[in-house]
Amino acid sequence: MSTDFQQARAALGARMRELREESAQPDGRRLSGRALAARLGWTQSRVSKLENGKQTPTMADVRAWAEAVGRPEAAAELAGRLRTVETQYRSWRRQLAGGVVPVQEAHAAQGKRTSVRRSFDPTLIPGLLQTAGYARGVLARYTVVHPSIRDVDAAVSARMGRQQVLRDRARSFHFLVWEGALVSRLCPQAALADQLESLVPWLAPGHVRLGVVPFDAELTVPAGVGFSIHDDSLVITESWHAEMWLDDPADVALHQRAWDALQRCAVYGVEAHRVIARAGARLRENH
Template identity: 55%
Template sequence: MSTDFQQARTALGARLRELRTEAGLTVRALAAECGWAPSKISKLENGKQTATTSDLDTWASGVGRPESAPELKGRLAGLESTYRSWRRQLAGGHRAVQDALGAQHEKTTVLRGFTASVVPGIFQTPEYARSVLSRYAELHGAARDIEAGVASRIRRQEGLYAPGKRYRVLLWESALHVRICSPAVLADQLDRLMSVNGLSTVDLGIIPLTAEVRIAAGDDFWIHDDRLVIAESWHAEMWLDSAEDIALYRRVWDTLAASAVSGRSAHRIITRARAALTDSP
């Protein structure tokens, strides 16, 4: 769990406790008002559990301050805008997740990204995207509307042909070999990657496995016009907009880019990965 998220959740809990004590209610008394177990009150106040909007409505009514609900929901929205668990996001379906990312892409002129394990969504074929989303859907138990998610992800690629857009993407060479799909699908994906490498809007850098690097590969991330960073982990996305966080990720990107090759050198690495598929039994 990110430190920023936990601090925000603890701060929300402190505000909930403040409202309870101002109302002169004990933990047990508020629990009775809300129809909850006392342990839920304690968990929310101590930042051990994330409140829902319904929880906040119930709390505000329970302490006799229904007018405080919008404030509490605002705090929750701020918390979720930084830390977005996959479980919560995928409860609304894959399309909702992809549409939210698409909205950020539309606002962005220069997108800098880094991926270490798979070809990034902005370059994916539909079949490869389907394989990727399906595997992660299995992991999180969220198999609904995968096809709608694939369609939304592919629509995002219209930006590759939009004048004024710029995609500066770094890819760890290992991602070219990951068998998250069938060999045939991966072969088509590598062909697609070679074709987008020639687009005027795309600067593709590949970090060779044999390259000397100043830092090792970490989580995937995307920097949107130096105004927003979206970083991924196994359990969540972090949407970071503080100047400090953006500056850090920009330094990470610049450091990784120093070890990358581009142009014909990148094309040769992709070609080599493609040939390895043909040669494999």
């Protein structure tokens, strides 16, 4: 979890505590955490965790809090602070509560706002370049970690819809993939073979550029985790438990340095085609 996220959540919790302490009970005494919990129908530990920045509230939570402390006008302020927290850190548990489709829609909306995108993927083919068969395999496998996922087919359709943005030649896309992403068996063999074949047209020069970092490249930085840089102002990256949307200039600059280092290790055109062909040959040999 990022330090920026921790600080933002702690600041939100401190403001919620301040609003409680400024509130009074009918007998004039300060509203205690126990009394507030009783008003809200929550446990006292939940109130404590929220105030101490140990738990992230929902939008409904902050609105209920504002009402319970007698400051309904503060709901907008708390909601704004919460949006700041969620801009930086979006837990999968919270995001997937509404299904995978809203997640795809959020990325589609960001895609429409982005003119220049650069990304690196060490384990997966980038979502914007995925075939339907490959995307279905990937999303289905995530249900092992996130069993709440139920709308895989709808999510695949939404992901395919996101790819329309690639037709806009006024935009620029530069994808880097680690060779491991080409050989990871995240879908049936036939689907992976189709996925590898679908990458070849993107090797030609154009507004969409695809490079491959081969296994035998002499890396100047570890492959690390995947990330995408949007217009040099936003980085989207993720872990098993959360997705981070980072807009702090220092965070963006850090990822730019990592991307530049990885890009210098990548191969393009004919050389990249050889790496993809090698992955295809390995797939056939293991059949």
